[in-house]
Amino acid sequence: MIALRTSIPVLLLLSTAILLAPDGAAQAAPPGQTPRPPFGLPLEGPPGAGRWVVGQFYGNTQGAYRYREEWYRAGQGLHFGVDFSVRCGTPVLAIGDGEVSGIDRMERGAGPHNLLIYHPEGYISLYGHLLEAPAAYIGMPVKRGQVVAFSGDPDGTCASRPHLHLEIRSLDHGIAYNPVMLIDADWQTLALIGPRSSFETDLAEPRRWQTIADQPTVDFWAGPLNHYARPWPPDWE
Numbered sequence: 001m002i003a004l005r006t007s008i009p010v011l012l013l014l015s016t017a018i019l020l021a022p023d024g025a026a027q028a029a030p031p032g033q034t035p036r037p038p039f040g041l042p043l044e045g046p047p048g049a050g051r052w053v054v055g056q057f058y059g060n061t062q063g064a065y066r067y068r069e070e071w072y073r074a075g076q077g078l079h080f081g082v083d084f085s086v087r088c089g090t091p092v093l094a095i096g097d098g099e100v101s102g103i104d105r106m107e108r109g110a111g112p113h114n115l116l117i118y119h120p121e122g123y124i125s126l127y128g129h130l131l132e133a134p135a136a137y138i139g140m141p142v143k144r145g146q147v148v149a150f151s152g153d154p155d156g157t158c159a160s161r162p163h164l165h166l167e168i169r170s171l172d173h174g175i176a177y178n179p180v181m182l183i184d185a186d187w188q189t190l191a192l193i194g195p196r197s198s199f200e201t202d203l204a205e206p207r208r209w210q211t212i213a214d215q216p217t218v219d220f221w222a223g224p225l226n227h228y229a230r231p232w233p234p235d236w237e
């Protein structure tokens with residue numbers, strides 16, 4: 001009992017070591033320690049063949065550029081989440097502690113079903129293209145790593161392009177952040193085994209927005225960011 005009681009202050013110190021700001025930056029990390037992103041991955045276990053891989057990263061992807069006038073118009077022509085290619089019915093995990101703040105909200109909602117979780121650090125996570133309406137209720141407390149839903153397919157077939165679309169938004173839903181910057185994961189390895197296609201290039205500024213971490217924050221409805229006069233790959237009709 002004595003050992004248990006003396007360890008409590010240590011635990012408290014550890015749990016308060018990282019303070020998080022709503023703008024996504026972790027601050028006040030102890031000297032010599034790198035702040036860790038606040039959230040975890042929304043799928044369990046290691047990635048890989050037969051399990052899950054990243055199908056499309058956040059940002060100025062070639063896929064988003066191609067559909068910038070249709071699907072991604074509200075997101076400035078960018079893919080405003082990360083897609084995890086995964087078999088239908090795979091458990092989806094809460095990326096952090098919080099409480100359920102939305103179920104099947106369809107404005108920019110990634111149907112046919114979705115779930116939104118409020119996180120006290122100042123974010124909302126959205127889990128889209130779910131298989132079915134999550135068995136949850138508004139205000140339901142959730143813990144990081146808890147199964148909150150099951151993955152599906154935007155086309156409702158489970159055969160066309162099953163994947164989980166994950167977004168991290170501001171509390172007013174006006175901003176979408178790059179999940180790569182906020183989720184503690186080995187993103188470089190995920191990029192190596194993930195999508196072969198990369199980011200759309202503006203030949204007038206070819207180095208801009210070309211890596212998984214160097215992507216702009218999306219301001220919903222602020223207008224397109226990527227109407228390029230000289231795009232590569234070229235525009236298509």
Ligand SMILES: [Zn+2]
Nearest residue numbers: 081082083165
């Ligand atoms: Zn997506």
